[in-house]
Amino acid sequence: MKRACVIGWPIAHSRSPIIHNFWLQELGIDGLYEKQPVKPEELAQFLSSLHERGYSGCNVTIPHKEAVFQLAKPDAIAKRLRAANTLYFADGELQATNTDVEGFWASLKADVPGFSIEGKPAMVLGAGGAARAVIVALLDAGAAEIRVANRTLGRAEELAGLFGDKIKPVDWAKKDQALSDVGLLVNTTALGMEGQPSLEISLENLPPKAAVSDLIYVPLQTRLIEAAQEAGHPVSGGLGMLLHQAVRGFELWFGKRPQVTPALRSLVEADVRRKS
Ligand code: NAP
Numbered sequence: 001m002k003r004a005c006v007i008g009w010p011i012a013h014s015r016s017p018i019i020h021n022f023w024l025q026e027l028g029i030d031g032l033y034e035k036q037p038v039k040p041e042e043l044a045q046f047l048s049s050l051h052e053r054g055y056s057g058c059n060v061t062i063p064h065k066e067a068v069f070q071l072a073k074p075d076a077i078a079k080r081l082r083a084a085n086t087l088y089f090a091d092g093e094l095q096a097t098n099t100d101v102e103g104f105w106a107s108l109k110a111d112v113p114g115f116s117i118e119g120k121p122a123m124v125l126g127a128g129g130a131a132r133a134v135i136v137a138l139l140d141a142g143a144a145e146i147r148v149a150n151r152t153l154g155r156a157e158e159l160a161g162l163f164g165d166k167i168k169p170v171d172w173a174k175k176d177q178a179l180s181d182v183g184l185l186v187n188t189t190a191l192g193m194e195g196q197p198s199l200e201i202s203l204e205n206l207p208p209k210a211a212v213s214d215l216i217y218v219p220l221q222t223r224l225i226e227a228a229q230e231a232g233h234p235v236s237g238g239l240g241m242l243l244h245q246a247v248r249g250f251e252l253w254f255g256k257r258p259q260v261t262p263a264l265r266s267l268v269e270a271d272v273r274r275k276s
Contacts, residue, residue: 002031004253007038008061019246023258047071056253057088072096088252100133103245111236112211118142120183127155131188149175180205186213192222
């Protein structure tokens with residue numbers, strides 16, 4: 001039996017087992033995906049015994065995404081993001097990669113068919129780990145400029161230092177005005193998530209054809225997505241990114257490339273509804 005897991009502290013909230021065990025069953029693979037609570041001080045020991053524990057690899061979540069970087073060999077995308085979310089064995093070594101970039105982009109393309117940001121500016125709200133993945137996806141897709149508005153401006157400035165001149169830090173108070181010519185608005189902050197303050201933003205200046213993406217998936221439909229839909233913008237919610245980022249990990253551990261289907265989406269949506 002092939003096995004993989006997700007490690008984090010805490011880990012009870014993770015929906016990754018629902019996704020991977022659905023695919024294992026659907027594809028008829030004799031395998032298991034489980035949660036493993038791993039404290040920060042146990043991380044090095046856990047990873048050094050990953051193979052002995054019978055695992056082909058694992059997902060990595062808070063608070064280990066940066067720490068694993070020192071304990072596994074990062075690929076080019078993990079190095080660009082300075083964080084990893086997926087570990088697997090290749091050439092006898094534990095390798096680290098990051099699938100959030102492709103998860104974000106695949107989800108956006110699936111929800112907004114024909115979407116392109118090439119040659120256009122984009123606006124990213126937030127400057128944390130998720131913002132890095134979104135920025136890399138947009139740079140690779142040819143965005144002309146990526147405006148980053150963040151409550152703490154210094155963190156947006158750090159991203160400009162990390163990713164170059166196309167990143168333009170924007171004062172949080174001026175985010176509404178900076179929307180007038182963008183092709184995409186993405187919320188990567190925690191605002192609008194269940195239990196968090198709401199995101200206060202006016203979409204008045206947003207061009208009618210601009211797409212709106214929100215990485216939050218609890219609730220499944222955020223107020224930002226609702227407001228954008230009401231104003232006629234194409235939209236992309238956060239659940240798709242969670243589902244699409246899981247595809248490559250599954251393929252690396254279990255050897256088959258799975259599909260993100262409506263049946264999988266319904267299963268995870270039901271879990272989100274049940275627990276919120
Ligand atoms: P993070 O590194 O902790 O960053 C959090 C961001 O939210 C920062 O930019 C922070 O601003 C901002 N923020 C938090 N509270 C705020 C407030 N009250 N007012 C204004 N800004 C506030 O977290 P992350 O890993 O980037 O994740 C961010 C969000 O994306 C979370 O909601 C997470 O669930 C979601 N996410 C979704 C997926 C998916 O697959 N759909 C994947 C990754 C993340 P400061 O810098 O000023 O603190």
